[in-house]
Structure formats: C-alpha cells, structure tokens
Amino acid sequence: MATKSPMQDPVVDPMIDPRTGEYAVIAPGHNFNSVTRKIAGIVLTSNTPMGWFGGLAVAGGVATFLVVALTWLFLQGVGIWGVTIPGAWGFAIINFVWWIGIGHAGTLISAILLLFKQSWRNSINRFAEAMTIFAVCCAGIFPLIHVGRPWLAYWLFPYPSTMNVWPQFRSPLAWDVFAVSTYATISVVFWYIGMVPDFGTLRDRATLPAAKYFYGILSMGWRGSTRHWMRYETASLLLAGLSTPLVLSVHTVISFDFAVAAMAGWHTTIFPPYFVAGAIYSGFAMVITLAVPIRKFYHLEDFVTLRHLDNMAKVMLATGMIVGYGYGMEVFMSWYAASHWEFFMMWNRMFGPMGWAYWMLILTNLAIPLTTLWSRKLRVNALFLFLLSFVINTGMWFERFVIVVTSLYRDYLPSSWGTYRATKWDYMTFIGTWGMFTFLFLLFVRFLPMIPMSEIRMMLPQTKIRPGGEDAEKVIQETC
C-alpha cells in the first residue's frame, strides 16, 4: 500500500486520517464543548441568517401551489387530473411511491447503519430522519386526495362504524394503510426519542425564556443520568432493530400494490427487492441534495465531511446496480416468460409512444450515475454529487412513471387503449409538495438540532477511558 504519510507530505489535507488514508468522519481538534457550541448555536442564535428567510419565502411560495391545487381539487373532484381509463393511476401514485421511497434512506441511515455500527452515520442521521418524516408527509397527501372524498379517508382504517363495514384485509391497498401509517408513527417516535437528550442541552443553553420553556417541555426533564442513558441506548437499538424490517416491508407492501395485480408489467416477483433498492437509491440522493447545501451554508464541513459524501455515493453505486439488475431482469423475463402480453408491454414500454420516458430513465438512473460514481475524485466532489442527486431523483421519478403509465395505457384489449397526459393541476400538486418539503425542512434546521450532539460527542477521542483517569489529558493529546 502506497499511502502517503503526512510526515513526508507537507501539503497533506488535515481532514485525511493518516492511519487509514480516508477522510475523517469528524474534523480533528474538536472537544465536547466546541461540538455543542457549534450545533446548538445554529438553533439558539438570535441572529437568523437572511438566507434562511429567503429560502423559507421561496419554499412557502412554491408550497402555495399545493394549497391552490388542493382547493380546486376539493371543489371540482379528481376530474381535474389527467387520470382516466385505462390510465387510472397517474401522478398521484407515481408521486406517492417517489416520495415514500425518498424517505427510506433516512430510516436506513438511522436504523440499519446503527445496527451495523457504522459510526459515520451519526452526523447525518438526524436530518436524514427529518427528511424521512417530511417525505412521508408529502407522500401521504397523494393517496388521501386520490380517494376522491378525502373527508372520508378515515374509512381506510378498521373502526366500528354504524354501517358495519370493515376494510378488506386481503387487499394490498389495505396492507398499505397499515404499512405506511406504522412507518410514519415509528419514524416520528424514533426521531423524537433521538432528540430528547439534545433538547436537554438546548434547554440548558437557551437564554430566551420562551426557548427555555419550549425545549424544557420537549426534553421531558432529561438530565443525563447514567441509568437513563443505558435504557435510552437499549431503546434506540430496539427501535433500530424494529425499523429495519419495517423499512424493508413498507416498500415491499407498496410494490404489492402493483405486483399482486394481474397486469403485464406489474405482475412480477422481482418488484419487492427492486422497489426497496430503488427507494434507498433515491433516498440517498435526496440526503445529498440536502446535505451539500446545508454543510456549506451552516459551515458544517467539520461534521459532514467528504467521507460522508464518499460513503453515501458508494451506497448509491451499490443500490443503483441492484436497480439496474431489476431493469435487466424485467426485460429478460418479458421475453423468457413467453407471454404475448408481457412481451408486447416491454416492447411498447421501450419503443412505443412513451418510449422516451423509458430511455430517459435508463440515462438518468443507470447511464450517468453508474459510470461516474466509480471515480473517487467525483465521489468526493460535493458539487458533482449535488447535481448528480437531482439526476438520480429525476430518474427515480421516471421509473415510477414508466411502471405506472406504460403498463396501464395499452392493456389487453386494443379497443380500450388510451394515453395519459398529466394536467396543470397534476403538476401544480407535485411541485407544491416540493415546496412543502423544503419549507418543513427549513423550519427543522432552524428550530431543532439537525446533528445529534450526544452522538457526535461519543465519536470524540476524549471519550476514551483509561484506568485511573488522571492521564485523560494525555489521551487527548495523543489522539488529536
């Protein structure tokens, strides 16, 4: 191994750990106090940056599209959308699957990487979880408004009604209600429990009475007792262990919405794994979309380092290849199954009137990312990853578009063939959810601790304990 030693190379990057040759997960020279000051300072400052207000105004402006589109929808009904027969599932289901897929990376980072003891996740897990929750909020809107009479959406849940009617538990659509509502609830619980110790820190550091009160209530009186910490650690591990099968099951159940239907292009067993991999792919892209501007704007390069970007890019490379395998297998199966309908569906998907969407998907989801992400230079280039994350999420949106629309619009009976054209209300609803997502996220970075302070403290060299305790200062000097 020809790793350069920092002693021989005077211009070596201080962020590179000389022992491993990798970028450090946390910049050297930090201590408990500096970490706390930096992260709590973002929330407790009385000097809100003007850029934040600007971002909030723009995001809020875009979110009004959603308000307008929903108001018109409630007045007029789903007829204002482009959904029709045979393309009965249009933007609503595409956007639902797209948003919920984005959420999955947050749970993967907070739960699965915790179980695998990937400590680099510590600095990005809080805002990735926030991303999950806001993405699930955006996703949840679509099925609710697609039911036609959203004020009766509670009929989806099993409750003893005077009509004596109950949900149909053999239907994947009923499973979806259970999967998504559980996912939203557990994500919020995991997120909140994770923030309780940090709320304690904010309560103790706040100077404004309102902030003391607000964070004091949220912290529930957390005082850092060791017995509490041990129970807290156990509960975090258990929640991670529970979220892991949950996150895998949610997109699996969503893929059942398609795979259980006897529809060419949907009725395949590869859907569950390929949906889950695609969800993680798009979710990591969204984490990068959020992380790159945030670390720049709030000067968090010490905590969200190039190592994080590199690792996330590697996860995208791996999941992108799984997705690529899924596409390949779909094409292979449509030939190998020797089903006329399957074969026609795939031919129509690739070369029919909407073939451009398929090739767009191949270009943005496979061709661009899976060629460039092999290069380490590009994986640690924040600007490149930021742009690539938009490319990937465009591709993932087209994946859902291709699955939903190109399977439906030319089905078994040529006399019933049609096409699908989204209306301006479809676009306004979708774009409005981007605004809502950004708006919520901006509120989050301003009012809640976006990096878990207690978990960052655990990564510092000062936590090492030697018998006796008096040489702690030496440990710090040696390891820094």
Next chain:
Amino acid sequence: MPVREGIYGLLAEFNTPGELVAATEAAHEAGFRRMECYTPYPVEEAAVALRFHKNRVPLITLIGGLLGVTTAFLMETWICVWSYPLNIGDRPLFSWPAFIIPAYEWTILFSGLTAGFGMLALCGLPQLYHPLFNAPNFRNGATTDKFFLCLEATDPKFSIMETRAFLEQFSPASLVEVEL
C-alpha cells in the same frame, strides 16, 4: 404539597469521564449504593461502576410486540370470518396468509411505541422538576461537557461531613450540596 427540606445529596463535578468512573468505582467499593452519574453522552463504564447491567426495556418491548401481533391477527380474523364475511369466488374466509402483513406491521407499531414511551416511563420521565437542577453548575455542564457523580442523602452510609471528605480525595472540579 409538603415543603421540601434538607439536602438531596452531594454533587461532584469532573472534567473527564475517566475521573468520573474512577470515583464511582471507589464510591461503590466504599459501600455507597444510592448514587448516580450524570454525563453528556452514554458512558458505559459508568454504568458498569454503578452495577447497572440490566434494564427492562427489552422485556416491555417484547410484551408490546406480542400484544400487537395478537391484536391485529385476532381483529382481522374476527372481521373477515364473523363480522363482515365476504365470499369472493368461494375463497376461504380465514385467509390467514393475507392477514400476516397487517399483523406484522402492528407488531412493529406496538413494540416500537412501547420501546420508546416505555423507556421514558421506566426512566420516570417526563419529570420537569428535579432537585439536581437547583445545583448552580449542573445545567452548565451535565448536558454539554462535564461529568457528575451524585451521592444521594438517602443512602444509609451518607453523612454530610464524611461523604464530603470522601469525595474531596478525587479532587473534583467542584463539590456542592444539592438542596431538595
């Protein structure tokens, strides 16, 4: 409410986790039992020194999960077989494979909620008032960068003079009496 009087305990402040663990270990050996460490992040060695090895969070989570799977499965069975039987192509009413998925989700829902809120309940939280918050330096450090050991007055071995002398030997950064 009765008026609170007397002291809660003696609170020693340390700058490093190593000093805290050494003092806690010594206090345990000296026979103190009613004591607690307060740290800005979980210090497992402190839990070892306190002899706090097991907690009941896994047990209640298991109970929550079992409750979830039973509730969901019985509910689905009751609805599909008795309350609202739907004959669809003469397929069996008790179609249990389809019931697994909502039951699986509710297992996770119930056990996740018990893990989260049960953990808080076992910790006695929310508890917005605690005598320690009266200590002048506690809130400057316990959630930021300092490590505290509190020997509580309810311990039979506690006596204000001797315990103070005992804690002095670890040269803490500060040593204060915490009022109730």
